[in-house]
Amino acid sequence: xxxxxxxxxxxxxxxxxxxxxxxxxxxxxxxxxxxxxxxxxxxxxxxxxxxxxxxxxxxxxxxxxxxxxxxxxxxxxxxxxxxxxxxxxxxxxxxxxxxxxxxxxxxxxxxxxxxxxxxxxxxxxxxxxxxxxxxxxxxxxxxxxxxxxxxxxxxxxxxxxxxxxxxxxxxxxxxxxxxxxxxxxxxxxxxxxxxxxxxxxxxxxxxxxxxxxxxxxxxxxxxxxxxxxxxxxxxxxxxxxxxxxxxxxxxxxxxxxxxxxxxxxxxxxxxxxxxxxxxx
Amino acid sequence: xxxxxxxxxxxxxxxxxxxxxxxxxxxxxxxxxxxxxxxxxxxxxxxxxxxxxxxxxxxxxxxxxxxxxxxxxxxxxxxxxxxxxxxxxxxxxxxxxxxxxxxxxxxxxxxxxxxxxxxxxxxxxxxxxxxxxxxxxxxxxxxxxxxxxxxxxxxxxxxxxxxxxxxxxxxxxx
Ligand code: SF4
Numbered sequence: 001x002x003x004x005x006x007x008x009x010x011x012x013x014x015x016x017x018x019x020x021x022x023x024x025x026x027x028x029x030x031x032x033x034x035x036x037x038x039x040x041x042x043x044x045x046x047x048x049x050x051x052x053x054x055x056x057x058x059x060x061x062x063x064x065x066x067x068x069x070x071x072x073x074x075x076x077x078x079x080x081x082x083x084x085x086x087x088x089x090x091x092x093x094x095x096x097x098x099x100x101x102x103x104x105x106x107x108x109x110x111x112x113x114x115x116x117x118x119x120x121x122x123x124x125x126x127x128x129x130x131x132x133x134x135x136x137x138x139x140x141x142x143x144x145x146x147x148x149x150x151x152x153x154x155x156x157x158x159x160x161x162x163x164x165x166x167x168x169x170x171x172x173x174x175x176x177x178x179x180x181x182x183x184x185x186x187x188x189x190x191x192x193x194x195x196x197x198x199x200x201x202x203x204x205x206x207x208x209x210x211x212x213x214x215x216x217x218x219x220x221x222x223x224x225x226x227x228x229x230x231x232x233x234x235x236x237x238x239x240x241x242x243x244x245x246x247x248x249x250x251x252x253x254x255x256x257x258x259x260x261x262x263x264x265x266x267x268x269x270x271x272x273x274x275x276x277x278x279x280x
Numbered sequence: 281x282x283x284x285x286x287x288x289x290x291x292x293x294x295x296x297x298x299x300x301x302x303x304x305x306x307x308x309x310x311x312x313x314x315x316x317x318x319x320x321x322x323x324x325x326x327x328x329x330x331x332x333x334x335x336x337x338x339x340x341x342x343x344x345x346x347x348x349x350x351x352x353x354x355x356x357x358x359x360x361x362x363x364x365x366x367x368x369x370x371x372x373x374x375x376x377x378x379x380x381x382x383x384x385x386x387x388x389x390x391x392x393x394x395x396x397x398x399x400x401x402x403x404x405x406x407x408x409x410x411x412x413x414x415x416x417x418x419x420x421x422x423x424x425x426x427x428x429x430x431x432x433x434x435x436x437x438x439x440x441x442x443x444x445x446x447x448x449x450x451x452x453x454x
Binding site: 025032033034035036038039041044046048049051052053055127142175179185186189190194195196197201249 | 283284286287289290292317319320321322324330332333355357358359360363411421423439
């Protein structure tokens with residue numbers, strides 16, 4: 001992909017993410033026997049928030065909200081322009097760090113609790129993503145996204161356990177049940193995003209749409225050069241994680257971290273070792 | 281671009297119980313459940329004053345709840361509307377003239393729509409919200425104060441100070 005197409009795609013990624021989010025709300029409603037909102041609902045929300053008065057707690061807090069948006073946007077740009085996988089992961093972590101710092105900078109206990117849980121989220125799923133970058137390197141021989149997308153191998157065939165692990169940690173990165181302790185809308189009302197309002201909440205809201213694109217692009221990478229398979233994987237992952245969201249209850253943070261560290265990461269490491277052994 | 285027309289499309293709700301018997305609260309939740317499913321109209325129960333547009337209040341406002349109600353009202357950014365749900369919230373209902381209640385939400389914060397009924401039916405609540413959306417569409421973005429509060433709003437708006445002024449007056453009032 002050329003630099004300019006990547007740039008334009010990144011620019012429009014909130015639109016793509018918004019459609020994914022709208023579709024997700026419909027699918028979730030249908031699974032619960034409801035009709036659900038229209039597909040364009042996220043954009044209606046977006047335009048409404050544009051017109052709200054913004055209450056600023058202090059300027060640093062508001063600034064962190066905007067940096068969260070820019071950070072995720074940049075991480076996605078690195079992915080889409082065919083850059084280094086590790087750098088994209090790094091920027092994603094950085095953007096979440098902005099959100100966490102913003103969450104800690106206000107006195108609302110919900111915000112502070114949410115920020116702490118957000119850190120635990122990162123502890124839980126980030127190793128998996130770094131490991132998956134390593135695994136993709138072992139299969140395709142490159143950390144460059146453009147290289148992975150043009151490789152002759154299909155990583156999914158070599159990394160089935162790995163793919164399962166990433167699939168199960170998808171709710172953690174997108175903060176859906178069962179791993180939505182950081183947001184937990186019924187107990188801490190959104191966690192670190194609770195104190196944002198008006199235009200600043202809009203930034204956080206949009207950043208979450210971009211994270212959808214980011215997470216699903218990661219799934220896409222598991223198909224390597226086979227882009228049709230990649231599209232199928234994304235559709236499968238989308239329905240799978242919506243189903244998971246609907247049928248499970250929230251686990252607490254200990255269970256979440258334990259599930260990632262005792263089950264998913266060992267699964268991934270076993271897969272990694274088998275590949276390495278087989279390669280040598 | 282005129283953003284006003286999107287207000288009707290995505291009203292987010294904050295629901296607060298000021299000491300009601302829970303009858304009206306259950307009816308509000310019934311609106312969100314599959315049978316009435318108000319998410320069709322983009323209505324979400326956010327539970328967060330900073331991000332919501334409609335304040336749904338139930339209950340007769342007990343002495344303890346009135347300060348919280350005022351705080352929640354101040355934490356909501358404009359434009360906003362207040363809907364009083366149920367006989368209690370409108371006038372005190374079965375709790376009227378008891379020693380511990382304020383006889384209705386409009387004694388503490390300005391109310392835009394009154395939804396009658398004990399308990400208010402989900403259909404009535406949805407009608408009330410639709411009426412509230414029409415009012416919301418016309419509203420401006422100036423800071424709104426309760427009608428009894430004498431504080432002046434000056435341009436760099438400090439909501440904490442305004443709230444303190446109003447709370448003083450609220451507690452001084454008998
Ligand atoms: S109006 Fe009736 S049902 Fe509603 S809170 Fe009051 S007593 Fe309960």
